[in-house]
Amino acid sequence: MLCIFRSGDKLVLVILCVVGYYFLVLRNPLPSDEEMIRTFQEHRSDIEELVRRYQIVSPDPKIDHSTAWYKDPDTRKLMKQVGLDSISHSAYSPWLPNPYSIETSKSITKGIQNGKSTLLFIKYGSLIVKLLPRQGYRSYNLRYFHIWKDFYFIPEVPRIENGELLFPVKDNGEYTGSKRVLSSLNEFPDNWKAYECVYKQIEPHWFLSMCNGH
Numbered sequence: 001m002l003c004i005f006r007s008g009d010k011l012v013l014v015i016l017c018v019v020g021y022y023f024l025v026l027r028n029p030l031p032s033d034e035e036m037i038r039t040f041q042e043h044r045s046d047i048e049e050l051v052r053r054y055q056i057v058s059p060d061p062k063i064d065h066s067t068a069w070y071k072d073p074d075t076r077k078l079m080k081q082v083g084l085d086s087i088s089h090s091a092y093s094p095w096l097p098n099p100y101s102i103e104t105s106k107s108i109t110k111g112i113q114n115g116k117s118t119l120l121f122i123k124y125g126s127l128i129v130k131l132l133p134r135q136g137y138r139s140y141n142l143r144y145f146h147i148w149k150d151f152y153f154i155p156e157v158p159r160i161e162n163g164e165l166l167f168p169v170k171d172n173g174e175y176t177g178s179k180r181v182l183s184s185l186n187e188f189p190d191n192w193k194a195y196e197c198v199y200k201q202i203e204p205h206w207f208l209s210m211c212n213g214h
Contacts (some may be wrong), residue, residue, distance in 0.1 A: 029139040030149045030210065032186050037202055039131070040151060043082045047129065050078060051153055054087045055123050065122055085132045089125030092167050093176040095156040096124050099168035106171055127153040128209070144192065146213035149185065157204045165199055165207075185210040 040047065054069050066088070070076055079085075098104045111120050129151035131137040138148045159166045160181055167177040180198045182189055185208055189198050197211035 028147075028186060028188055029136075029141065030147060030185075031136050033184060033200060033202075033208055036137075036149060036151070036208055039083075040202065040206065046078055046082045047084070047151070050075070050082070050084065050087060051127060051129070054127065057119050057122050061118075065118065083132050083135055085130040086128075087130070088128050089121045090128055091121075092126055093170075094120040094124035095126060095154055095158075095168060096120075097156060099156050100159060100166075102169060102171060102173055105169050108168075109171055124155055126155070129153060141212075144188070144212035144214045147211070148213075149208060149210045152199060152207040152209040154205055154207070160201065165201075181207075 053072075053075055056069070058065065058068060070079060070087075093099075093105075094108055096104050096108060108120060111117070130148075131150070137150070138146070141147050163181055164178040165181050166175050167179075168175070170176055180189065180196075182198050182200055185198065185200050189210075192198070192212060194214055195212065197209050199210075200208045202208060
């Protein structure tokens with residue numbers, strides 16, 4: 001931040017510039033991990049019930065699952081009660097049982113080839129559980145522009161090695177991807193790449209995720 005001192009007390013101006021730089025560039029304005037974990041614990045049964053409902057796939061292929069799953073009035077009421085904005089599946093490989101097995105990967109490949117990709121991702125995909133923006137889980141920062149925190153659910157207990165969340169393997173045995181797992185998301189991570197999401201495990205199947213949109 002550039003400060004131009006023309007008159008007055010320069011020391012005060014320096015202090016104001018430092019404080020402004022901290023709040024606008026360095027400070028993480030998102031809710032703390034502890035606050036999010038409390039929210040999760042208070043509403044865990046309802047959140048997991050909503051996840052269960054999301055994973056139910058309609059037998060009618062003409063139905064758009066992304067909007068149909070929450071049309072039930074009771075589901076919408078429950079989402080409002082918890083303070084959820086949406087649930088959606090990520091684009092990473094589905095988490096079938098034994099996700100690090102080549103045989104499992106081949107069964108996923110076969111399912112996709114047979115036109116069952118939608119079913120696989122809805123029922124077995126990792127899920128992004130978004131809280132309502134008005135609660136502060138979306139914010140802006142001069143350094144990273146748009147930043148946000150979500151809950152992240154994985155149907156199977158994932159493998160974490162050397163600070164990396166390892167995604168299911170491909171047919172050749174290589175991992176389909178990996179993400180950084182940190183001990184805290186209260187501060188911005190070192191070397192945070194543009195559009196990168198970082199994670200903190202809070203339960204075997206549950207994580208906090210923090211992403212930047214810059």
